[in-house]
Amino acid sequence: MDKFEIIVVGAGAAGLLAAGTAANRGTKVLLLEKMFRPGRKLRITGKGRCNLTNLTRIDDFLSHVNNPDFLRPAFEQFFAQELIDFFHSIQIKTKTERGRRVFPQSDKAQDIVDGLHRWVNKSGVMLKKDVRVNKLFVKEGRISGVRLNNGKLYFADKIILCTGGASYPATGSTGDGYKLSKTLGHTITNTRPALVPIAVKNDLSNELDRLLLKNVNVKVFRRNEILSEKFGDMQFLKQSISGPIILSLSREFGKALHLGEHLEFSLDLKPALSELKLTNRFQREVEKNRRLDVTGLLRKLLPQKMVATFISRLKFDSLKLVDQLSNDEIKSIILLLKDFRLVASGLKDFDEAIITSGGVSLDEVNPETMESKKIKNLYFAGELLDLDADTGGYNLQIAFSTGRLAAMAATKKS
Ligand SMILES: Cc1cc2nc3c(=O)[nH]c(=O)nc-3n(C[C@H](O)[C@H](O)[C@H](O)COP(=O)(O)OP(=O)(O)OC[C@H]3O[C@@H](n4cnc5c(N)ncnc54)[C@H](O)[C@@H]3O)c2cc1C
Known part of the structure; x- marks a missing residue:
């Protein structure tokens, strides 16, 4: 024996x-x-x-x-x-x-x-x-x-x-x-699954897959209430988001996400600048690049792979020259830079979970x-x-x- x-x-x-x-x-x-x-x-x-x-x-x-x-x-x-x-x-x-x-x-x-x-x-x-x-x-x-x-x-x-x-x-x-x-x-x-990418409902273009965003601020919303906020690096994957701060949030809100609760993730893509400072910076770029269209100017402000997805959320023609933008249109760009929303659809599976x-x-x-x-x-x-x-x-x-x-x-x- x-x-x-x-x-x-x-x-x-x-x-x-x-x-x-x-x-x-x-x-x-x-x-x-x-x-x-x-x-x-x-x-x-x-x-x-x-x-x-x-x-x-x-x-x-x-x-x-x-x-x-x-x-x-x-x-x-x-x-x-x-x-x-x-x-x-x-x-x-x-x-x-x-x-x-x-x-x-x-x-x-x-x-x-x-x-x-x-x-x-x-x-x-x-x-x-x-x-x-x-x-x-x-x-x-x-x-x-x-x-x-x-x-x-x-x-x-x-x-x-x-x-x-x-x-x-x-x-x-x-x-x-x-x-x-x-x-x-x-x-x-x-x-x-925990420490796992979070699936999102929004259509993410394939171009975004694997794009790493450094030093962004992410807020988690339930309706209008801010539940948590983290600063650091995140990454887009296919129809999901990951990276250090997202993994940490996946653990914090694991239960809610697992149960399919409606949570939204707001990305502040320019956290070092207040809305006012960002507007001023944007105006300065417009002054310097009057003959550029909106797409061209956004290439100066965002990672290349993000530009198309960003533009798809604007409600005006991105081929418009920047010096023809109305105040409302500029405001909508600034708001999107400060509050790029993603709606969670749940946690990804055990195959992708760290723990x-x-x-x-x-x-x-x-x-x-x-x-x-x-x-x-x-x-x-x-x-x-x-x-x-x-x-x-x-x-x-x-x-x-x-x-x-x-x-x-x-x-x-x-
Ligand atoms: C991609 C990834 C990266 C990670 N990075 C880190 C990190 O850098 N730092 C950190 O702290 N943690 C990290 N973790 C988490 C960490 O790896 C785990 O928490 C840790 O390995 C758990 O150790 P464990 O011994 O309990 O289980 P495991 O390491 O999972 O080992 C369990 C073992 O049991 C064996 N086994 C299972 N069932 C049976 C059975 N029926 N009969 C015989 N054998 C069986 C398995 O084959 C396996 O070898 C990471 C996890 C992943 C997936």
Whole structure:
């Protein structure tokens, strides 16, 4: 009979750290991974650079997380500096960038995956790849083993479930952990895509696809009420918007957007200029370029790819010469530059979501140990739990800290 002290299911960020930690504490560990390569998602994090964590103070860090109280015990044991020290100990140097975001010095997420993989091997973990856990066994209220898709059974004293969320399913995270946990009586709180592009109802020309707008101000409206406002970079995609501030807003308004609530996004394309200053600037451009038509002048004020879409919203002929514009027409251009509206039609799908919001209910997990309150010796870690956070290295730190805490608790000698 194949019997281990601990089985870790899923070799992503949480699972790799959990398995290595447990094995280094003298435990016989089996790590089971569904994909042919472990850490598929880790490899694409931070646009291939892997934003490991964030060196902000713990209280600020926790303000970026949905369930901060639950995470405190995990962070008290193993937080950003401990994570960085750990990577240094396995020969991976790090660097800190704008916003206190930490990356590997090489700028290569693959180095993080390789480093963790080497460490896990060296620690004596038995890794089995290309195998999917499709059943968990419980005997007399205690977890006892797993069944794989090939029918093979493995037994263990303890199991740490680290199967991730349901986003970017091509990386192996297809929500299996939700189903497995549910069969054992765990509650799964509403799961939905988060940190995900927002689909818009307006017709966006193909030309806009991938256009990055730097330093814009975006306000979110529900009818006439401003619900939120963010300044930074955003990006147009096909019939959707994305980029740092939009992803963050997708998380803030995830529930409303998921339910199809009517929200509008107002882009201020010239946030450094008040309406009055922008009007003066526009008048100066008109003085200098009297023989230009409206299209020509807008090319001086907007990214080229945006001009056609902008013009399609004007209610007058864009071939008109600028010195023939009426005051009302000038005003309508200024208003559009300051308030370019997009109507949200919802969130894009899990395929495009950086994380999954929702997951195994935290009411049923002990935050001091990550152990299930329902099934003895079953532990959870990472995105599978009802934990999610903003972009900036917060989500990986959650996976690493909870993975480590689960392993420490599961290997504690009583
Ligand atoms: C494009 C992208 C960029 C990101 N960039 C960042 C970033 O820069 N910084 C940051 O903090 N966060 C980032 N994230 C989020 C971060 O990657 C996740 O929050 C984190 O990987 C979650 O770790 P995890 O170990 O819980 O799950 P995962 O990394 O998803 O790992 C789960 C593992 O379990 C395996 N598995 C699933 N089901 C089974 C099963 N039945 N049997 C066996 N194995 C199974 C999967 O194949 C997978 O390998 C990014 C996410 C995406 C999609």
